[in-house]
Amino acid sequence: MSLNTSHTPDGNGVLIYNGEMILLYITDVKLKFEKYDVKSFKSTKSGALYLTSHRIIFMNSSKKDDFKSFAMPFHSFRDVKLEQPLLAPNYLKGWVQPIPGGNFDGCPEWRLSFPKGGCIEFGQALLRAADLASRSRPFSAPPAYGALIPEPQQQTYYQAAPTYYYAQQGAYQGFQAPTNVFPEQPPAGNVYIYDIPPPYPGIGQTTPYPSGQFQAVGTVPAPPAYVNVPQATQPGYNPNVVPPAYSQQPPQQQAAPLPNKEAL
Template sequence: MSLNSAHAQGGVLIFAGERILIYYDGIEMAFDGPSSVPQMKGKKHGRVYLTTHRVIFNSKDGKDSMQSFSFPFLLMREVELEQPVFGANYIKGKIKSEPYGNWEGEAKFKMYFTHGGAIEFGKAMLTAASMASRNRPSQPPPYTPPMNPGFYAAPPPAYEPPRNSYYSWVPYGTFPDAPPAQSVYMSEAPPPYPGVDPNMTYPPPPTAATNGYDAKAQEAAASAYYDPYNGHNFYAPAAQNMAPPTYPSAPPPAYSEASKKSN
């Protein structure tokens, strides 16, 4: 788990090849971390992202000393779903720090879903964590602090729902929304831990318009190579013993279209 390493330009920062599966605006996070890390105390409000490799929390308070928090699946412990008689459902657990994560030790966390969806999010998160644990390589790639390399506006497939059988466990009907436009950025570094898809490939960084501040130019540059129907994509074949994905003849629907279908 890392502190203040998963945000950029007021948005979320993901690794090269990482993909956002669920976006939820309205999360309340409660942290109980080491006394040496004052940022990890009390309740905070913001957005949460379930990705192919981890859970990311971004704070809505631009003045908060904690702007982002990263929860890699392999560092979570004792994760449970609580359904109190009074109050919102929440997910609780423990998380360990990761190398160069801006803090050390172990912390407790609680994720309150103020608009519902805790059960669906929790089940999807546990499924993703189980799949990632099976895909752990014998020699994981070396960890690189995500803020050190450059970053650029993420190509749209990084935050569009992968509508195929491999991701059938993701509750898109419950979470149809996409992150706000020009709020998803991608690091040049690949994920330092496994994700749900063992066949995932890492896209190269754009060769032009490398200024991370120009989101429109970055997205245009990225789209030149980011084709979801060639060999360098996130629509990879399914893992062994799982049904292979069914590729559509047209690009997957945008979140806005998915929302219409679910309403």
């Protein structure tokens, strides 16, 4: 996961990788962290949630909060569960691991709630997307070393093409987005892209637009996992390592595990 690396300098636009597709856009989502004693993480955040072909991105609606954006790649999730309390809305919870250059350390427990409904549908979509991403390139496989930037540097970003804003009708690389539950689309002109592809697995094969096809908007620091990651330190690829195990434990009181992929 990474903090404050997925928004434009003015804080008004979401910033994705070249070749990353936005599949769902949801407003009025609540994000809360448990068991993590860092000041900027203590309060409940309200904002918009993007489910992309590679990760979740949360954009804080508060302009005064130092916490602007928060991203969780699929390969960083651990122990995802659905909680169903009696007197409060359903919510998803899980653990997430940091990624290189992500602006923080530690493994906080996150909670996502949907006051307008759709928690179960989003949970099913999230696990389905993570499963498809692990099939495309196993989560244990190292990133493409040729794309890694050896030293921190500025990266150009561009206004995204309309095809990045939402999934086309029908399935995307085998993924069917529940747009009947989440019909909203990102505001026009609110999505921007790096000139580099994602450094971690996503659904299907990433197909970046040719470099320089769109007019540059500005520059930002190099994104997470592209900064100071020497090849020698990368984990070896073991094809026998399975994707992160989502919760297979019996549900706790007033809680139920999310359906597995066979139930989708």
